[in-house]
Amino acid sequence: MSENAGWKDRLFGGLKKTSGKLTENIAGLVTKAKLEARDLDEIEDALIASDLGPAMAAQIRDKIAAGRFDKGIDAEGIRQIVEDEVAAVLAPVASPLEIDAFPRPQVILVIGVNGSGKTTTIAKLAHLFLEQDYGVMLAAGDTFRAAAIGQLKVWAERLGVPIVTGPEGGDAAGVVFDAVKKATAEGIDVLIVDTAGRLQNKRELMDELAKIRRVLGRLNPAAPHNVVLVLDATTGQNALSQIETFKEVADVTGLVMTKLDGSARGGILVAAAKQFGLPIHAIGVGETIDDLRPFNAQDVARAISGGSL
Amino acid sequence: MFDKLSDRLGGVFDRLRGRGALNEADVREAMREVRVALLEADVALPVVRDFVEKVTEQAVGAQVLKSVTPGQQVVKIVNDALVEMLGAEQSDLDLAVAPPAIIMMVGLQGSGKTTTTAKIAKMLKAKQGKKVLMASLDVNRPAAQEQLATLGTQTEIATLPIMQGQQPVDIAKRAMQAAKLQGFDVLILDTAGRLHVDQQLMDEMHAVAKVSVPQEILLVVDSLTGQDAVNVAKSFGERVNVTGIVLTRMDGDARGGAALSMRAITGKPIKFAGVGEKLDAIEAFNPSRVAGRILGMGDVVGLVERATEMVEKEDADKLAAKMAKGQFDMEDLRMQFRQMSKMGGLGALAGMIPGMKKAKQAMDAGGMNDKLLVHMDAIIGSMTPKERAKPELLNAKRKIRIAKGSGMTVQDVNKLIKMHQEMASAMKRIRKMGGLKGLAAMFGGGKGGMGGGDLGGAMEGMHGLPPGALPPGFGGLPGMGGGGGMPPDLARLLSKKK
Numbered sequence: 045m046s047e048n049a050g051w052k053d054r055l056f057g058g059l060k061k062t063s064g065k066l067t068e069n070i071a072g073l074v075t076k077a078k079l080e081a082r083d084l085d086e087i088e089d090a091l092i093a094s095d096l097g098p099a100m101a102a103q104i105r106d107k108i109a110a111g112r113f114d115k116g117i118d119a120e121g122i123r124q125i126v127e128d129e130v131a132a133v134l135a136p137v138a139s140p141l142e143i144d145a146f147p148r149p150q151v152i153l154v155i156g157v158n159g160s161g162k163t164t165t166i167a168k169l170a171h172l173f174l175e176q177d178y179g180v181m182l183a184a185g186d187t188f189r190a191a192a193i194g195q196l197k198v199w200a201e202r203l204g205v206p207i208v209t210g211p212e213g214g215d216a217a218g219v220v221f222d223a224v225k226k227a228t229a230e231g232i233d234v235l236i237v238d239t240a241g242r243l244q245n246k247r248e249l250m251d252e253l254a255k256i257r258r259v260l261g262r263l264n265p266a267a268p269h270n271v272v273l274v275l276d277a278t279t280g281q282n283a284l285s286q287i288e289t290f291k292e293v294a295d296v297t298g299l300v301m302t303k304l305d306g307s308a309r310g311g312i313l314v315a316a317a318k319q320f321g322l323p324i325h326a327i328g329v330g331e332t333i334d335d336l337r338p339f340n341a342q343d344v345a346r347a348i349s350g351g352s353l
Numbered sequence: 354m355f356d357k358l359s360d361r362l363g364g365v366f367d368r369l370r371g372r373g374a375l376n377e378a379d380v381r382e383a384m385r386e387v388r389v390a391l392l393e394a395d396v397a398l399p400v401v402r403d404f405v406e407k408v409t410e411q412a413v414g415a416q417v418l419k420s421v422t423p424g425q426q427v428v429k430i431v432n433d434a435l436v437e438m439l440g441a442e443q444s445d446l447d448l449a450v451a452p453p454a455i456i457m458m459v460g461l462q463g464s465g466k467t468t469t470t471a472k473i474a475k476m477l478k479a480k481q482g483k484k485v486l487m488a489s490l491d492v493n494r495p496a497a498q499e500q501l502a503t504l505g506t507q508t509e510i511a512t513l514p515i516m517q518g519q520q521p522v523d524i525a526k527r528a529m530q531a532a533k534l535q536g537f538d539v540l541i542l543d544t545a546g547r548l549h550v551d552q553q554l555m556d557e558m559h560a561v562a563k564v565s566v567p568q569e570i571l572l573v574v575d576s577l578t579g580q581d582a583v584n585v586a587k588s589f590g591e592r593v594n595v596t597g598i599v600l601t602r603m604d605g606d607a608r609g610g611a612a613l614s615m616r617a618i619t620g621k622p623i624k625f626a627g628v629g630e631k632l633d634a635i636e637a638f639n640p641s642r643v644a645g646r647i648l649g650m651g652d653v654v655g656l657v658e659r660a661t662e663m664v665e666k667e668d669a670d671k672l673a674a675k676m677a678k679g680q681f682d683m684e685d686l687r688m689q690f691r692q693m694s695k696m697g698g699l700g701a702l703a704g705m706i707p708g709m710k711k712a713k714q715a716m717d718a719g720g721m722n723d724k725l726l727v728h729m730d731a732i733i734g735s736m737t738p739k740e741r742a743k744p745e746l747l748n749a750k751r752k753i754r755i756a757k758g759s760g761m762t763v764q765d766v767n768k769l770i771k772m773h774q775e776m777a778s779a780m781k782r783i784r785k786m787g788g789l790k791g792l793a794a795m796f797g798g799g800k801g802g803m804g805g806g807d808l809g810g811a812m813e814g815m816h817g818l819p820p821g822a823l824p825p826g827f828g829g830l831p832g833m834g835g836g837g838g839m840p841p842d843l844a845r846l847l848s849k850k851k
Contacts, residue, residue, distance in 0.1 A: 089398055095579040098392045158602065158630075159463025159575065164494075188630070190503035191496040198495030212503075245606040276463060280395030280579020285606055303462065306548040307588075308581040331493065 084109055087122070094311035094348055097281055100318060104129045123349050131345035133314050138341040139323035141169070141270060141298065143178050149227040149235040151260060151267035155253060155294055156274035157286060158241030161302035163192065165274050165328060166236050167199035168336035174203060178233035183223035184209040185216045185256065188240040196238055202333075206230075216240065216252065217259040224263045237268070244289035253294050271296050272325065277303045277310040284312065287320050302328035305335075311348055380412040383427055395610035397583040400438070400617040408434045438613060439640035444597065444622035446477075450568050453486070453532035453540040457565060458599075459558055459589055460573035462546030465601035467497065469573050469627055470543040471504035472635040473599075478510060479633075483538040488513035488528035490521040490561060491545035493554075501543055508632055511537070521545070521557055525565045542567065549588030562593045569596045571624065574611055576600045582611040586619045595619070600638065601627035616640070681777040683741035686769075687733045690726045731759040732769050744773055 084105050091101035108125050143150050152169070156162050163186070170180045182200050184207060186192035193209050200207035208223035210216075220237055227235040239256065242249035260267040273296045275283050290296050304310050304327045313324060324339040384405050391401045412430045448454035456473065458466045470487055477483040487505055489512070491497035498515045505512035513528045525542055532540040542565060547554035562570060572595045574582060589595055598615050603626040616623055623638040733741065735758030740746050747755075747770060749763075756763045 092392055093398045093580050095395075095581070098389050157577070157605070159465055161463055189500070190507070191500035194496035194499050195494065243602060243605040245604075276575075276577075278461060278575065278579060278581045278585070279577045280582075280610065281393050282395070282577045282605065283579075303548070305550070306461070306581070307550055307584045308579070312579065 087126075091126070091311070094309040095280055096311035096348075097284075097315040100133075100311075100315045127342075127345045127349035130314055130348050131341050133317050134324070134339075134341035134345055137317045137321060137324050138339045139298070139325065140338045141272070141325040143173060143176070143234055145233075145266065145269050147228075147264075149181070149224075149232045150269045151224060151227075151235045151237065151264065152270040152272060153237045153239065153256070153260065153268040153294070154272050154274060155239050155290060155296070156241060157243050157276075158189075160241065160274045160276040160279075161328060162186075162241065162274045163195050163199070163238055164331075165272075165300055165302055165336065166196065166238050167203065168328065168333055169236055169272075169326075170199070170203050170205055170234075171333045172336060173234050174205070179231070180205045180234045180236065181223065181227045181230070181232040182207040183220055183235060183237040185220050185238045186240040187212055187214045187216050187219065192238070192240070206232075217256050220256050221259050221263065224260060224267060228264070244286050244293075250289070250293045253290075257294055270298060273299050273322075275299055275301045275312075275316075277301050277308040277327075278306065279312065281312065281315075284316060284319060287316055287322065291320065291322070296322060298323040298325045300324075300326045300328065300336075301339075305329045309348055310344070313344070314348070377413045380409055380427065384409050384412075387431065391610065391613070394613075395579045395582070397580055397610070397614035397618060399583070400614045403617070404434060404438060404613075435613070436641050438617050440616045440622055443637055443639055444624055445637065446473075446569055446624060447596070448477075448483075448539060448568060452536070452538045453529070454538065454569075455529070455532075455540045455542065455565050455567040456569045456571060457542045457544065457562060457567035457593075458571050458573055459544055459593060459595070460546060461548060461575070461585060462494070464546065464573045464575045465599075465627055466546065466573045467491070467500050467504065467543050468630075468632075469571075469599050469601060469625070469635070470501065470541050471508055471510065471632055472627065473571075473625070474505075474510045474539075474541055475508040475632050476635055477539055478508075484511075484536065485539045485541060486511045486513060486528065486532045486535070486537040487541045487543060488524060488531075489515075489543045490524050491543065492519075492521060492524075493545045497545065504632070511535075522560050522564055525561050529565060549585050555588070555592050559592050570594055571597050571599050572621070573599045573601060574615060576603050576609050576611050576626075577605060578611045582614055583618050586615055586621075590619055590621070595621055597622050597624035599623070599625045599627065604628045604634070612638075681773075683733050683736060683744055683773060686773050686776065687730060687741075690730050690733075693726060728759070728761055728765065729769055732756075732761055732766055735759040744770060 087108060088101045088105040091104055092098055096104070104126060107129050108122060141152070145151075154162050154166050154169075166182065170182060173180050180203075182196055182205060184193040184196045186196070187210055190212070193212060197207060197209065206226075208219060208226055210219035210222070216239065223235055223237065226232075237256075237260075239253065240249070242253065244250065257268065257271075271294050273287060273290050273294075275286065279286070287296065287299070299313075299316070299322055301310050301313060301324065310327070316322070317324065326336050327339050327344070329335050329337060387408070388401055388405050391404065392398070396404075408431055411434070412427050415430060446456070448456075458470050460466050467489070474485040474487050477485050487501055487510055489498040489501040491501075502512045502515065504510075513524070513531055516524075516527070519527070521544065528540055528542065531537075542561065544558060544561060545554065547558060549555065570593050572586065572589050574585065578585070586595075586598070598619070598621050600609075600612055600615070600623055603609065603612075612623060612626075615621070623640070626636050626638045628634045628636055732755060735755045736747075740751065740755075747766075752763050752766045756766050759766075
């Protein structure tokens with residue numbers, strides 16, 4: 045349990061600034077019996093500052109406005125409404141990444157924009173599956189970025205899992221093809237495929253991703269079983285555009301959000317859940333290998349709303 | 354980079370257009386939209402508040418000039434405020450110290466420090482002839498030091514040899530020693546990514562800055578960053594003396610609000626913008642250009658700069674001379690296609706030209722892509738030199754031959770011919786309108802004619818650009834006409850600002 049408290053600490057610690065902001069605003073204004081439009085504006089602004097986006101923030105504001113009559117809610121009451129609202133949106137999409145593919149292997153394609161934390165997330169996922177006693181293999185599909193292959197190799201060594209690599213600058217789809225063949229032959233349970241970071245408005249790069257998908261499907265029609273989009277918590281509203289485009293091109297099946305241990309609030313998850321309803325598998329809350337946690341809607345909602353542990 | 358924001362503001366001001374006077378209600382309505390647009394663009398909340406307040410104040414009761422609509426007047430006020438918010442002028446690196454001048458790169462994980470390090474090194478070497486040494490102080494991320502070494506090999510920039518197990522402060526000391534002994538002009542220290550709430554790593558950064566006393570400390574910020582950008586900038590600024598900001602991934606489709614907030618909140622200049630994966634994809638950040646882009650006027654100056662860098666001067670002169678005579682043959686068309694591919698293809702161009710967002714969307718929807726340029730090139734390639742010089746020779750028989758030769762259909766050939774005709778007549782029109790000066794400047798006359806906020810001139814050039822530089826199908830697309838839906842009189846109004 046103490047280990048558990050540790051990561052929650054980081055999650056809530058990082059979100060403190062958000063929360064501070066929200067509660068600070070709220071605390072200042074709920075001594076009055078009723079909330080005026082200006083007070084509601086403040087709540088809405090606080091939510092916007094958490095990256096929830098103007099639309100989602102307006103929705104929550106409406107909820108609070110609707111429930112305020114004659115109740116004279118206090119700060120905790122408002123926080124609870126915010127938490128409940130956020131949790132209600134997030135709860136349906138909380139769903140861990142399960143390994144159940146048969147015939148083996150279950151192929152997980154990990155994609156995202158540059159610098160979102162794909163490679164690190166892959167290492168953390170591999171660690172997670174190893175703990176569950178699955179056989180894991182990695183495929184170094186990022187043949188573009190300098191030393192990306194090296195980075196994944198280091199992780200493979202540390203974790204003691206096999207890795208399939210190709211030459212830097214080589215064809216990513218080729219590496220992936222080899223990896224699936226090898227994983228199938230060796231009876232590996234989970235094959236996690238790294239890909240180069242790409243901005244979603246780069247057509248050629250998105251085409252390449254579609255190609256990787258096609259190649260995977262050629263060897264095993266069910267592959268990739270999961271296409272995980274890695275989102276950086278510091279990303280603002282552009283995350284929605286990322287999800288939309290990657291979903292279209294690569295058929296994203298789930299999300300992982302990284303870097304939630306900073307002061308970034310990841311409020312965009314709320315808007316994303318509302319708009320796309322894609323499963324959120326896990327959140328990254330630190331730099332060490334076991335810092336990937338299953339996504340828990342209530343915890344994140346409480347953190348965003350400024351509640352304590 | 355700011356397409357969506359300009360769409361949004363464009364929508365607001367379209368609605369404002371056609372009204373007689375600029376009253377408070379109009380302004381407030383516009384400002385509500387501006388506020389939401391800025392927030393959706395991830396501009397930090399406090400910045401949005403200040404901005405909206407300021408602009409509202411200025412706009413209400415402002416004199417509406419006779420020649421413009423109220424909406425245009427508001428556009429100008431918003432434009433001016435945006436320029437001010439972004440910082441009025443460009444800011445370069447200040448490396449005027451006894452060498453080696455030290456540049457330290459800091460930022461969150463994944464913001465793009467290492468790539469930016471290599472880009473800046475390459476730029477300093479290529480444009481200023483500096484001898485640059487790069488050193489990676491990132492001992493956290495696996496293979497980070499190797500990444501910089503690889504980039505060093507690619508760019509032919511020296512990197513500090515890697516010594517496993519050495520700690521950042523010691524690496525910094527060793528790098529300074531090496532730079533001094535080997536006579537490097539500039540030393541760039543690429544540090545590990547760190548969260549600004551990570552005390553230990555922030556201490557380490559502070560320690561490195563203390564021993565190396567960098568001339569420049571550049572905070573590298575992802576332009577996709579949301580509201581948190583402000584916390585990041587503040588926290589880094591508190592621990593080290595940040596001298597400037599580099600915004601990366603400006604080639605993404607993020608609305609780029611971070612660019613607006615950074616400057617307003619930190620007061621630090623944004624020195625560079627990363628605009629692509631290639632190692633020369635870095636530009637000086639140009640605030641007034643970005644403000645113009647936000648307002649839907651397109652990145653005209655950026656386009657011109659890239660055009661002048663890419664288009665060979667000789668070709669440009671030839672083309673300008675030909676056009677002056679009203680001639681425009683298939684060879685010229687082909688030259689333009691090739692220049693367009695060099696400048697980054699249709700997508701990159703469309704993104705920079707005002708009013709092209711809709712065209713770009715239509716293009717994407719219609720499956721038009723850069724292959725089109727290749728196809729058109731192939732068709733022209735299958736023509737005889739005579740046919741290229743005199744397209745009117747092309748009869749049905751010749752068209753069939755060309756179609757077969759290029760692997761295209763006769764319809765495709767017809768489309769190309771039609772486009773050529775349209776463009777040729779557009780050239781004539783331009784000549785009559787006397788806009789050639791602007792056009793010539795655009796194709797190789799250098800930056801002189803276009804810079805310095807000479808928006809009127811730029812807009813004039815733009816009138817020539819769409820028919821002259823764009824592929825078939827564009828002619829009929831919406832939003833193409835008069836330089837991005839902004840009438841020239843407004844362009845002139847903007848260019849006249851003090």
